[in-house]
Amino acid sequence: MTARTNRQWILTARPQGDAFEDCLAWREQPVPEPGPDQVLVRTIYLSMDPSNRIWMQQASYIPAVPLGEPMWGVILGEVVESRNPRFRPGDLVTGMGAWADYCLSDGKGLGPVPRIPGLPLQAFTGVLGPTGLTAYFGLYDIGRPQPGETVVVTAAAGAVGSMVGQFAKLRGCRAVGICGSDEKARWLVEELGFDAALNYRGGPAELRRGLKAACPSGIDVYFENVGGWISEVAYGFLNLRARIPLCGLISQYNAAEPQPGPRNMDILLVRRCRMEGFIVLDYMDRAGEMLREVGPWLADGRLKWKVDVDHGLETAPRSLRKLFSGGNTGKLVVQVGEEPAA
Ligand SMILES: NC(=O)c1ccc[n+]([C@@H]2O[C@H](COP(=O)([O-])OP(=O)(O)OC[C@H]3O[C@@H](n4cnc5c(N)ncnc54)[C@H](OP(=O)(O)O)[C@@H]3O)[C@@H](O)[C@H]2O)c1
Structure with a gap:
């Protein structure tokens, strides 16, 4: 493994009220190696969701993010290394990941993102996500x-x-x-x-x-x-x-x-x-029904969608704030890495 750096936002405390940004700390570590059955995913888009705030504080329909660990978020990314037979390097995937340049996954809950000619990848962070x-x-x-x-x-x-x-x-x-x-x-x-x-x-x-x-x-x-x-x-x-x-x-x-x-x-x-x-x-297993x-409706323009993009992993806490101040219009994401060439 080359000495690539993995920049991450770590959850350091449980927010008690409005100031959730104070509970996140920046950390840089070497990019981890995938273990057996794991994949290493490079984050392209990090979804900003109101539920991020809930996961920081308490267990809900999923456990709370553990203190000292990278903040969780839904990501769209590219598999860069794989020791899992379901995935190959270059695959585009979406699912639960981390507020980080890279994260490891056992592949559970990670789904494929198809390339559809004429449809921007960003559609899979919102209308098709x-x-x-x-x-x-x-x-x-x-x-x-x-x-x-x-x-x-x-x-x-x-x-x-x-x-x-x-x-x-x-x-x-x-x-x-x-x-x-x-x-x-x-x-x-x-x-x-x-x-x-x-x-x-x-x-x-x-x-x-x-x-x-x-x-x-x-x-x-x-x-x-x-x-x-x-x-x-x-x-x-x-x-x-x-x-x-x-x-x-x-x-x-x-x-x-x-x-x-x-x-x-x-x-x-x-x-x-x-x-x-x-x-x-x-409803995840009924996605086909929706599609x-x-x-x-998407193909003929009857359904319109907008993705509001902030740039750079370092903006993530400020970006999340927008959901609570009304600073976003449409689906808010942070672009963390470049999209691969189509
Ligand atoms: N049940 C589920 O599985 C599920 C899944 C996804 C999302 N959700 C929920 O759906 C809702 C929308 O989520 P989203 O991801 O689509 O976020 P979003 O609507 O893109 O962003 C949140 C918006 O809420 C408005 N807002 C914030 N604080 C407010 C307040 N105090 N009073 C009135 N409006 C306020 C803001 O717009 P204004 O400028 O209009 O104030 C802000 O832009 C959230 O409650 C979220 O938790 C639920």
Whole structure:
């Protein structure tokens, strides 16, 4: 092995509140050698996900990242050495990796990334990656929207939200997005074809007025990405037997203490609403199902997608912060290494 350097972000403490960047330290080590059945993967793209923040703090649907170890993240990378018969050097793969230039994997949970002429590799970090699966199955399987119904989605200009609204339109629904700036709202309506988009920064009363105008027939599917006071306002518009796919609660992830839920949960009772949490990992084996329907939408441009790229592994903690300040539009990734020639 040549003396290549592996730059990494190490988790040094459990964040208690907002300042998660203080819990990450830069370390440089020699690139490791793969052991039996292992592969060495060079990171090209590192996915920035709100769940990174959860994994830093506590066990959830996966264990917490161990202290003193490289931070975990979903990566798209290239196999550079392999002692695993399933992989060869040069293979492009995606799965759980590390905030590092290189990581070792036993291959479990590592899937192939195909090269499709005309389709940028970045598509596999978002629309054809976990983001797309989350939006597709969260909306269609759990939200079960019917043509003519109204779908409202929060964090609408983000990775998942921007897909949810478009998937709603593609099933003949009215799509309304809630997001954090007028510029994002314009993007959703003018570029992605949402019927309406509302900036929540004006506070509860303004959002209530906006939803009243944007959802004249009430809300049939409320795709939950955020939680907190925005949900409380939206619940007021839920129709009888409305569905709430509970995808995420990003407004809570940096809270030092558990936050009280919306105060008007009685609406869910009286209007017989159904809320169901889900985790994208449960849908990994149904990716083919999604690809069959979404592939043609991508090919003919009916489904649009945007990847927001930060450059350099050193930017990763600052980049993650953008998810909590609203600094991203579409799927946020850090480009760590160069794409190989096609
Ligand atoms: N269940 C699953 O398996 C699964 C999988 C992937 C993602 N998720 C969840 O889906 C949600 C979206 O994730 P993503 O990866 O697509 O991220 P994203 O939407 O691309 O980025 C997060 C966005 O959330 C908004 N936001 C942040 N703090 C907020 C707050 N306090 N109030 C309102 N909006 C806030 C920001 O946009 P604004 O400018 O609009 O504020 C930000 O751009 C997250 O809750 C995440 O945990 C769940």
